[in-house]
Amino acid sequence: MLITNEQLKSLILKNGLIDEIGFSKIEEEAKNAGYTISETLVEKDIISDENLGILISDFLKYPFIILAKITISPDVFNIIPERMARRKKVIPFAKDATGVKLAMTDPSNKELIQMISKKIGLPATTYLATEQDISNALKIYREDLQDTFDQLIKSSEIPMSKIVDLLINYASQDKASDVHIEPQEKDSLVRFRIDGILHDVLSLPKSLHDQIITRIKILSRLRTDEHLSPQDGKMRVALEDEEIDIRVSILPVTEGEKAVLRLLSSKFRKFSLVDLGMNEKDLKKVTTAYGKSYGMILSTGPTGSGKTTSIYAIVKLLNTREKNITTIEDPAEYRIKGVNQINVNTKTNLTFANGLRSILRQDPNIIFVGEIRDSETAGIAVNASLTGHLVLSTLHTNDAATALPRLIDMNVEPFLVASTVNVIIAQRLVRKICEICRSTRTITKEDLLRNLPSEIINNYIGEKTTITIYQGNGCKICNATGYLGRIGVFEVLEVTKNIRDLITKRNDADVILQKAIEEGMTTMLDDGLEKVLKGLTTIEEVLRVTKIQNK
Ligand SMILES: [Zn+2]
Incomplete structure (x- = not known):
């Protein structure tokens, strides 16, 4: 020390x-x-x-x-x-x-x-x-992955255990979330998902593919003689500095069996809303919401938008001994000490709804329901939040405002939606510009107008005809991509008195969105452009995840 x-x-x-x-x-x-x-x-x-x-x-x-x-x-x-x-x-x-x-x-x-x-x-x-x-x-010490494997494969007896270990080691060093091992017509392709994007990292002789799959099956206790059905398993691998849990999925495809390994690294445990990129104004709204002992906090976005990570960040802030926190997830992505985490299991009929009912009998203060996707779960969650529990959950909607009519579509009475939901977070993840190789570039207003509506641009750059933005040129640290790590772009909708009135009167998402903007809410696009001006990400990234149409 x-x-x-x-x-x-x-x-x-x-x-x-x-x-x-x-x-x-x-x-x-x-x-x-x-x-x-x-x-x-x-x-x-x-x-x-x-x-x-x-x-x-x-x-x-x-x-x-x-x-x-x-x-x-x-x-x-x-x-x-x-x-x-x-x-x-x-x-x-x-x-x-x-x-x-x-x-x-x-x-x-x-x-x-x-x-x-x-x-x-x-x-x-x-x-x-x-x-x-x-x-x-x-990372500067790293040898080229393909070189390392070419050397290994040249030896007369190829050490299969070493190949799989090395793959996982490299993936972990690259902070990859998934490793894909895909049989192709002529070879076996290994790809890493890093910062949400799949990269081809390695091509191995096709003759090795089946042996690698067999090794993975053995490590995750799957049937090695089964080649025609999908199989799911788990394994734990000891790396230099940590033990890592890996979820394994094997799927038969035309050219053989494809394996996907999901790395559940505890290194990712250090996340907070600030680290995730939430700005001060939005943070304040969320802090007020989780300061209450009842009501609902919803996080929305498509798969891979980081919506669950944001909820985890809140759960970790709330995690003190005097509070009973229970989660039901499909499945738990991270383990949090001191929190009771339950996995959904369809085989034993432990659904979100059934699990939630059991949790309520365990005297919880705070409940995290992995996802609300049916009216039964929605109903129980709303009731729980009415009766003195703080309920956190995620919804699969594109933006914050849409979550409100979605709950009503799931047969929750509008006045109940209005009186329980405290705050809705919507988010996407954009790649961060690599700080090592970051440089500036000047672009004109005309360039911007090609991709963005003029009112948004005027908001941001006013009368200026050119602005300075940033880009990564590519270096060894970022694997020549110009990006390193990810950051969230957020919109946080606070359910104020005016918004409550609109919900009760069954207004649609557009009306709610307009009112929220009037009351000072910034959208994901606004937040993204703010981060472009700060040099954190690029316009291309913000457009990629918010998919704004030309007007
Ligand atoms: Zn770089």
């Missing part, structure tokens, strides 16, 4: 980030959830990872470095072998005749510094870097 909890506490209090009571709450939450206080401070948005690093380095009088913002050449980082860099969380980032500069999560580790210094015969200066920053930067 670099600094003691007492030191950390006085630092945080001295900087006025929270008060004494706030800090004890953080301490208790950290203890309950089994995280460190630093992790909890970042997770609860008290301070960003980077600013916490700066604060600590200031206090300890170590210089601070942000590796994400510099380029490190191979002859510098290769001073230390990858394995050691990974284990000891240290990366050499600069070197000249006078010495080498090391980024470390613990620059007080004298033994390690001496060892490195002795090995290279140069003095070493140490810099503090955050753990997150170092873990991202470790």
Whole structure:
């Protein structure tokens, strides 16, 4: 531990980030959830990872470095072998005749510094870097995936277990959510889904395909002699720094069997609404809504829009010992300590509706229903939120306003919808521009008019004829895509008195949307364009996910 909890506490209090009571709450939450206080401070948005690093380095009088913002050449980082860099969380980032500069999560580790210094015969200066920053930067060590596999396959006895392990390791390092292994006519194609987009990453000889599938079936305890029916399973794989749960799906297709592995990494557990990109104004509306002990908070969007992740972020904020939180999901995507999570199981007739009924007998305070997709579930959820429970759920609608008539379509009385729903979040995920290779570009108003209605453009750039926007040129860190990570674009509809009146009178979504905008709501498109101007994403990304039509 670099600094003691007492030191950390006085630092945080001295900087006025929270008060004494706030800090004890953080301490208790950290203890309950089994995280460190630093992790909890970042997770609860008290301070960003980077600013916490700066604060600590200031206090300890170590210089601070942000590796994400510099380029490190191979002859510098290769001073230390990858394995050691990974284990000891240290990366050499600069070197000249006078010495080498090391980024470390613990620059007080004298033994390690001496060892490195002795090995290279140069003095070493140490810099503090955050753990997150170092873990991202470790990617520079990576060999090309195809090269690695071509080498492996050349050996006379191909180690099948190693091939599958390597695939999962690479996928995890790339922060891929899914690995697809597809039989083609002539070869086997491996693709990773990264930031929501599928990338071809590897082509293997067709002769290996069946062996890889068999290995995956063995690991997930599926039948290896069954080739004609779909099979679902689970496996757990130990990686260098974590154990990862993987959901496996095997499907027979024309050319053989296709496998999709869904990586349920606990590394993704650090999400908060601020990290997800929610702006202050929207955050305030959501905070007010979850501060109530009853009513409903709905999150909407298509599959893959991150709507469940936002609900998880709220559940984690609400997760204290004095509250009983129960979820029913299909299935639970992340495990949250201290929360009772139930999986829907159609085989045992444990549906959303049946599960919800049982949960209500367990004296819950907060209930998360994975999705409302039928009138039975809608009815029970609304009733629960009327009788002193805070109910969180997701709906499959395109925008926030549409969720209200959708509930009425599911046979919920309009006055019940009006009196229970507190707030509706609608969202999409856009890819973030890679900060390492980001550059600026000037575009004209005419360019913008080709894609967007003039009233929206005038709102944003006013009388200007050109504006500066950003793009990623592609580099090693972002696999030459120009994008790294994702961020949400949001609209948050607060059910105010005026909106309640409109719902009760069975107005359609358009009327509700107009009133909400009148009352100051910004749409996903507005929020997306705001993020374009800030250099977080591109217009192409915002248009891709909001699919605005030319007017
Ligand atoms: Zn890049």
